[in-house]
Amino acid sequence: MTYDMRQGSSGVVSGDSDLWCTYAAVRTLSWLERTGDLPSPETVGGFLASRQNSDGGYAWSAGMSSDAWATYYCTQAMADLPDGSRGAVGSPSSAWVWGTAHEDGGFAMMPGQSSDVWATYYAVRTLVEICGERPPEALFDWLAALQAEDGGLAWSPAHAKDGASDARACYYAITAWSTATGGQGPLPWDRERLTGWLRDRQSAAGGFTFQAGDGTDCLWATFRAVSALRRLDENPRDAEGCVAWIRDRLLPGGSFTRWPGYPVPDVWAAFCGVGALRELGAGLADIADPVVEAVLSFRTGQGGFTYRTPGLASDVLTTSAHLLAGHFSGGGERDALRWVEGCVMPNEHGVMYMPGRGSEVRCTLWALSAGAFQDDAQGRARIADWLASSIQNPDGGFGYWEGRASDMVSTSAAAEILHRTGGSPAAASLRGIAAYVATCETAPGQYANVPGGRPTLRATLQALRALHRSDGSDGSDGARVGDVLARHRVRGGGFANEGNRVPDLLSTYEAVVAADTFGLEWDTGHLTKFLDSVRTADAGFAWTPLMATSGGPLADCLGRRLELRLSPAQHALPPLALS
Amino acid sequence: MHTADQTEISTRVLALLEKRFGDTVLSLAPDADLSDALPGFDSLAALEYVTAVESEFDFEVDFVGDDVRYWFSTLVRTSEYVRERVEDQAA
Numbered sequence: 001m002t003y004d005m006r007q008g009s010s011g012v013v014s015g016d017s018d019l020w021c022t023y024a025a026v027r028t029l030s031w032l033e034r035t036g037d038l039p040s041p042e043t044v045g046g047f048l049a050s051r052q053n054s055d056g057g058y059a060w061s062a063g064m065s066s067d068a069w070a071t072y073y074c075t076q077a078m079a080d081l082p083d084g085s086r087g088a089v090g091s092p093s094s095a096w097v098w099g100t101a102h103e104d105g106g107f108a109m110m111p112g113q114s115s116d117v118w119a120t121y122y123a124v125r126t127l128v129e130i131c132g133e134r135p136p137e138a139l140f141d142w143l144a145a146l147q148a149e150d151g152g153l154a155w156s157p158a159h160a161k162d163g164a165s166d167a168r169a170c171y172y173a174i175t176a177w178s179t180a181t182g183g184q185g186p187l188p189w190d191r192e193r194l195t196g197w198l199r200d201r202q203s204a205a206g207g208f209t210f211q212a213g214d215g216t217d218c219l220w221a222t223f224r225a226v227s228a229l230r231r232l233d234e235n236p237r238d239a240e241g242c243v244a245w246i247r248d249r250l251l252p253g254g255s256f257t258r259w260p261g262y263p264v265p266d267v268w269a270a271f272c273g274v275g276a277l278r279e280l281g282a283g284l285a286d287i288a289d290p291v292v293e294a295v296l297s298f299r300t301g302q303g304g305f306t307y308r309t310p311g312l313a314s315d316v317l318t319t320s321a322h323l324l325a326g327h328f329s330g331g332g333e334r335d336a337l338r339w340v341e342g343c344v345m346p347n348e349h350g351v352m353y354m355p356g357r358g359s360e361v362r363c364t365l366w367a368l369s370a371g372a373f374q375d376d377a378q379g380r381a382r383i384a385d386w387l388a389s390s391i392q393n394p395d396g397g398f399g400y401w402e403g404r405a406s407d408m409v410s411t412s413a414a415a416e417i418l419h420r421t422g423g424s425p426a427a428a429s430l431r432g433i434a435a436y437v438a439t440c441e442t443a444p445g446q447y448a449n450v451p452g453g454r455p456t457l458r459a460t461l462q463a464l465r466a467l468h469r470s471d472g473s474d475g476s477d478g479a480r481v482g483d484v485l486a487r488h489r490v491r492g493g494g495f496a497n498e499g500n501r502v503p504d505l506l507s508t509y510e511a512v513v514a515a516d517t518f519g520l521e522w523d524t525g526h527l528t529k530f531l532d533s534v535r536t537a538d539a540g541f542a543w544t545p546l547m548a549t550s551g552g553p554l555a556d557c558l559g560r561r562l563e564l565r566l567s568p569a570q571h572a573l574p575p576l577a578l579s
Numbered sequence: 580m581h582t583a584d585q586t587e588i589s590t591r592v593l594a595l596l597e598k599r600f601g602d603t604v605l606s607l608a609p610d611a612d613l614s615d616a617l618p619g620f621d622s623l624a625a626l627e628y629v630t631a632v633e634s635e636f637d638f639e640v641d642f643v644g645d646d647v648r649y650w651f652s653t654l655v656r657t658s659e660y661v662r663e664r665v666e667d668q669a670a
Contacts, residue, residue, distance in 0.1 A: 050619065062621055492643030502626060502642050533643045546625040548614070548648045 010335035011314025012322045014553060017047050017304025019060055020357070023073035024271035025295050025305040030080040031274050032288045037296065041085035043303030048074045056092030057110075063543070064579055065449075067109045068100055072122035075130045094131040097123050105138030106156070112452030113405040114395065116156050117146060121172035128179050135180050144188035146173050150212070151193030155403035158394035167201055167210045169403060170194070171224035178231040191232065199237045201225050206238060206245030207259075209347065216346030218259040219249055220356075223272035223279075230279040243282045246273055254290025258356045259346055266307045266356050267298050307354045315354050316343050316363045321557035323370035324574060333371075340372045341379065348390070348402070349382035358401045359386065362577055365413040368420060369574035384421035387414050388429040397436030406436050408449045412462035413577040415469040434472030437463045445480040456497045457488040457507050461514040462577060468517060478518040485511055485520070494530030494545075504544045505534055505551065506578055509558045512565060513573045524566055531562055554578065588636075588665070589658040595631045596654070599624065609655040625651065632657065638664050 026044065029035045038044060051058045051074050057066025058074040075093055078086045100108045100123055106115025107123035120142070127133045145157035152165025153173045177188060201208045207217025208225040222245070226236055236242045249256045255265035256273035270291055277284055298305045298313075306313040319336050322328060328336055343352050343363075350359030351367040364383060373379040390402055397406025398414040415433050418426040439451040440463060446455035447463035464481055467473045488495045488511070494503025495511040508530055515522045533545040540550025541559025550556055564571035589609070596604040600617050607616055613628070614620045620628075629640055629651055640647060650660040 063623060490643060492641050494643060501639075529643060533646075542622075542648070544622050544626070545642050546629065546647055546651070547622045548652060551622075 009312040009314045010332075010339040011316070011319035012336065012553070013311065013314050014318040015300060015302075015310060015313075016306070016552075017300045017302040018306050018354070019048075019051060019058075019070055019073055019304070021267045021298065021307045021354075022047060022304035023077045024267045025298060026077040026080045028267070028271045028274050028295055029292065031278055032284060032292060034288065034292045035080060035082055037292055038082070038085075039296075039299075040303070041081045044305075045078055045081055045085045047302055047304035048078050052093075055096055056094075057096035058093070065110055066096060068097065068107060068119040068122040068126070069109060071097060072126045072130075075126055079130060094127065094133060097126050097131070101136065102142075103138075104157075105136060105140070105142030108450075109399075109405055110450060112448070112450040113407065114156065114393075114451075115142065116399070116403060116405045117153070117169050117172045117176070118155070118404055121176045124176040124179050135176075139176070139180060140185070140188050143173050143177055147189045147194065151190065151197035152212075153189065153194065156394070156405075159403070162394060165197060165211065166403065167198065167208060167221050167225045167228065170198055171228040174228045174231045183231060187232075195229065195232060195234050198225055198229055198234075202236050202238060202242065205260075206241035206243075208236075208242075211347070214347040216259055217245065218346060219246065219256060219269055219272040219276070220258065222246060223276040226276050226279045235280075239280055243277065243280055246276050246280075246282075249273060250287060253294065254287075255294035256291075262356070264308060264355065265294060266354075267295060267305060268307065268356055270295050307356070313354070314339065316340055316351055316367055317353060318553045320363075320366040320370035320372075321553040324366075324576075325553075325557040325560040337370070337372055337374075340367045340370065341376070343367075349379075349386035350391070351383075359391075360401050361387070361391070361398050361410040361413045361417070362400065365417050366576060368417060369576060380421045384418060384426045387418060387421075388426060392429050392432060393436070395436050395439065396432035396434070397439075406450070408437070408440055408447065408459045408462045408466070409577050409579055411436055412466045415466040416575045416577070419469040430470040431472070433466050433470040437466055437470075437472070445483060454498075457484060457495060458497050458510045458579075460484045461510050465514060465517055465575065478520065481514050481518045482520055485515065485522075489526075490530075492529060493526050493533060502544065502546075503530055503533075505541060505555055505558055506543065509562060509573070509576070512562065513575050516565075516573060517575070527562065527566060531559060531566075534559060584665075585658060585662055588661050589654065591635055592632065592654060592657050592661065595628065595635060599627060599631070607654060610653050612652055613654070614652070632661065636661050636665060638668060 051070060053059055053066045055066055058070040059066050060070045071093060099111045102108055102115040104115055107120045108115050109119040124135050127135055146153040146160050148154050148160045148163045148165045150165055153170045154160035154164045155169050203217050205217055208222040209217055210221045229235060251257060251265050256269035257265050258269045297309055300306050300310045319340055323336055343355050345359060348359045351364040352359050353363045392398055393406045395406055398410040399405050399407060400410050411433055418430050440447045442448050442455045447460045448455050449459045464477045468477060488500050490496050490500055490503040494508040496502050497507040534542045536542055536550050540556045543551040543555050561573055565573050593604060603617060629647060633640055650656050
């Protein structure tokens with residue numbers, strides 16, 4: 001990707017506020033003691049409050065399930081807002097967090113999932129700092145089991161046995177311990193080996209990487225590493241060199257960029273740059289004004305923030321959706337694909353949702369389905385290797401991103417990517433998937449998104465497709481698909497995720513993909529009636545027949561692809577996974 | 580059904596909305612679009628609204644055949660839909 005393409009952005013902008021960006025922006029302003037500069041903090045509070053579900057937890061996007069990640073980001077950002085502009089945070093969130101506590105002492109991202117250190121960190125900070133409660137004593141045994149043989153800390157005890165240490169896992173674990181004990185309790189790890197592993201991640205240039213063997217320093221890793229060391233009352237080997245490397249990431253216009261050679265300042269870079277300098281005790285006074293100005297320029301009309309100037313804040317899902325719906329022509333399509341292919345972090349070869357964020361499985365599947373890396377065999381091989389060697393969990397499944405516990409949406413997406421990219425690493429990983437899928441079976445032929453969850457149409461079809469791709473099927477899966485489709489078929493048209501009364505676009509899309517995958521016949525009139533019920537006046541598509549307005553680019557893409565499937569050419573449906 | 584019954588239906592539908600959205604609904608115009616007039620009236624809230632109406636008046640909505648996004652878009656349309664369904668049941 002060229003410098004100009006990154007600077008100007010050839011992708012498509014959704015215009016939506018993003019929770020992760022909003023948290024990073026508010027936190028950065030808070031560290032600089034400048035939340036008073038927010039022009040209308042109550043609109044930020046309104047955006048954050050809109051992410052709360054009726055179960056008391058918070059979700060990344062409206063309509064998604066609550067998770068620990070979103071619950072911490074929302075509650076912490078609201079707590080950082082000036083008095084009078086905060087939403088109500090109270091016991092419902094605390095009760096939801098306790099519902100993710102695992103008997104092994106860790107916490108899960110959502111009820112039923114395995115514990116991981118991301119979720120444990122978010123849960124402990126929410127409970128202690130937001131709700132004023134204490135985590136369970138068993139937490140410390142769970143944290144102790146994260147130390148790998150090389151001295152670093154891993155995503156989970158099972159990851160530690162495999163030796164997968166990461167600077168982010170170190171930061172999350174050490175901060176969970178520090179938050180729970182006030183930094184005063186006994187350290188559950190070998191201090192010398194842990195400190196040594198963290199310090200070894202610093203390069204001669206002064207920045208840090210996430211893992212042993214990574215080739216490019218980045219600001220995110222640098223922030224996490226110096227923060228982890230700070231909580232241990234330790235410093236990097238070369239603290240001055242680290243400060244200089246961080247300051248080299250600052251552009252004249254006022255904010256930080258993520259790694260050498262990446263030209264676009266973004267909100268997470270501002271968050272990491274300010275956070276790291278603060279942890280290192282370096283002065284911030286001379287950079288505060290331009291950083292605040294840059295961060296405030298990332299506000300959207302919805303009240304929250306996106307990752308860069310809103311008019312240029314393209315994202316991979318929206319861009320892929322436009323490509324899949326055929327909205328581009330000529331050079332625009334080529335440029336958009338090249339932009340998507342550039343959304344890859346150094347050292348991590350999947351595609352991310354937004355530039356500079358960690359690679360995500362679902363986004364990678366959408367990008368590949370839209371045509372990214374089609375003529376790049378090496379790029380596809382790197383993606384297969386990333387899935388097989390970096391992010392497949394010890395239970396055989398996959399989470400949204402590295403270190404996050406497994407779920408069926410991500411596992412199904414990974415199975416489709418591995419099937420598409422091929423190769424021997426892919427074959428080995430596909431075999432592991434069946435083991436995870438089996439843990440999500442709630443009754444013969446019925447599956448949930450996570451172990452212990454409720455069975456749904458989509459999770460069941462995703463599970464059966466993943467088994468099909470991994471060659472773990474027993475030959476009767478086609479019949480099982482037929483059974484579950486019959487159970488969730490809505491009489492008037494479409495398919496319902498739960499029961500058989502309220503059809504939705506995503507479930508109906510998944511139903512047709514599954515039927516096609518297993519060679520089952522389906523009723524075109526039934527699909528036509530459903531599409532008529534969700535088509536909107538502006539030629540878009542709503543997520544359910546209940547809404548009169550388009551559900552946005554992703555809904556429009558799925559609806560358009562179903563129309564193309566019904567067309568005389570019967571265009572195949574890409575096996576997209578979303579939730 | 581008599582006019583008085585229609586008023587009673589509207590009152591009962593309004594009470595369902597008030598339970599979910601609080602005092603905001605007290606100033607709701609009968610023909611106001613609910614998704615514009617009520618903050619947070621998203622697809623999930625709309626689903627809860629329809630199922631609350633089903634439960635209150637003891638009938639089932641056909642989510643595809645009944646054009647729910649039209650009939651449940653305003654208070655007055657919902658009341659009209661309910662009146663017709665109640666009449667159908669009584670016939």
